[in-house]
Amino acid sequence: MRVLFVSAPLLGHVLPLVPLAEAFRRAGHEVLVATAADALTAGRAVKLPVADVAPGFSFGRTARRMMLRHPLIARAELAGTAGTRGVALLFGAVNERLVDGVAAVTDRFRPDLVVHEPLAVAGAVAAARRGIPAVRHENNLFDGAVLAAVTAGPALRRHRVEALPEPLTAVQIAPPELVGERTGTPMRHLPGTVGGTATPFPVREGRPRIAVSRSTVDGPGSGGLMRAVVAVAGEVDADILLVRPERGLPADLPRNVFTAGWVPLDALLPTVGAVVHHGGAGTVLGALAAGVPQLVVPGPGDRRHNAGVVERSGAGWAMSATAITADQLHRLLSDYGLRMTAGRFRASIAARPHPDSVAAQLAAIG
Incomplete structure (x- = not known):
């Protein structure tokens, strides 16, 4: 075929x-x-x-x-x-x-x-x-x-x-608990990758980790997220991992801030306690698949919609970059309700059919 x-x-x-x-x-x-x-x-x-x-x-x-x-x-x-x-x-x-x-x-x-x-x-x-x-x-x-x-x-x-x-049919990768019931063929979300290393950041034993990711599309309204996190990072008792750092960051980053280029999210997200990101659907679903609480900064296009979906789901928060504080980042790591809800999403996504099963189903009806 x-x-x-x-x-x-x-x-x-x-x-x-x-x-x-x-x-x-x-x-x-x-x-x-x-x-x-x-x-x-x-x-x-x-x-x-x-x-x-x-x-x-x-x-x-x-x-x-x-x-x-x-x-x-x-x-x-x-x-x-x-x-x-x-x-x-x-x-x-x-x-x-x-x-x-x-x-x-x-x-x-x-x-x-x-x-x-x-x-x-x-x-x-x-x-x-x-x-x-x-x-x-x-x-x-x-x-x-x-x-x-x-x-x-x-x-x-x-x-x-x-x-x-x-x-x-329509292949549906978003769980109904997130977007409501939709007609079609359910499939487990597996983050696609474009390479990178699975161990991009130093691992410091006993240190909680927060990943910060931005859009793959540069343009108006896409900047500022990482600068906001870096501005308060020195007050956060956790390691901050910047994926593809945006322009305009300080030359001297706080000692708990580390950077890397392209990183497979499916390898990174299960190793962190929380993720701060721009609201792209792929990152939203990747964080849910890993059971990781998320803080979403609303932005252009569908990102404001996605941020609202995350907040209503109970698996994360939506807030502007200017509202990010050290206290918010500490709470993101420690909030029991966020972690339990994110864990339920992880189980729900893992229970959906694997792409191998969906491919076989589509080949039979195609």
Whole structure:
């Protein structure tokens, strides 16, 4: 069986697809990942075949163009309050750019099944164009059916496809305790990685550890989180682990602050007592899978929504970077209720079907 995976051209979008793609490959199926720009790194790092469907594509340039044309929506998007208005404009334009390349790859590769994430509806359009069954692979905390619907228009019009057909199923990686009951095929969240070392930080026996992670997408509204933590780190009786440090940090960091570049979250998170991060869906789910309490700083796009989801779940808190204090970080490590709730999420996620089982199920119905 040949399976085509289609992702938007962003690292955080393709990583959640990697475990299922690898499961299909382990089962002996032929797999190809169609994406562009930064997302190409992920497929190559795990040695999955990758097709660049939009050579020279720049997500940043596309985002800036949208912001200039729609300043009010852009302002709301940066504040995390635009709902689906910003994502419809931005990823509608992204998919219009991707869809010709995805269609060409589909014609060459001739897949038996197309698996696409909600913001890569170019995959669904290409599949519909050739009558190939498609599966939507959820990779965020929004309802993927809504995201696909609001972003599909430009790609549909470009290829004269009347409407998106219903997918065979939707692979659901977020537990219902977090996002509510959603129709589809449940699957265990396994953090996708792009390499790095499993022991990036010194281990000091008896010292609690807090990881601090930021977005893989640089841009307005993405900075300040690490600077806020570093500002109070000297008052915290714990080691602070900065993953991919942001610019503008002091030259002389407190003695309990350590830094590293790319780090596999599935290796790092089980070794820490808490995580402070930007609110990306992959980090939210990774922390829950590890049973780690989290402090989420709301930001642009879906990150404010995700921060609210985490706080309502009881597995973490949402607060602005300016509100972070040493006391908050101590409480994050010691709060019994947070730890118990995060542990329940870990058990719930571990009980969901492994990607190997889901690959076998999809191969049978595809």
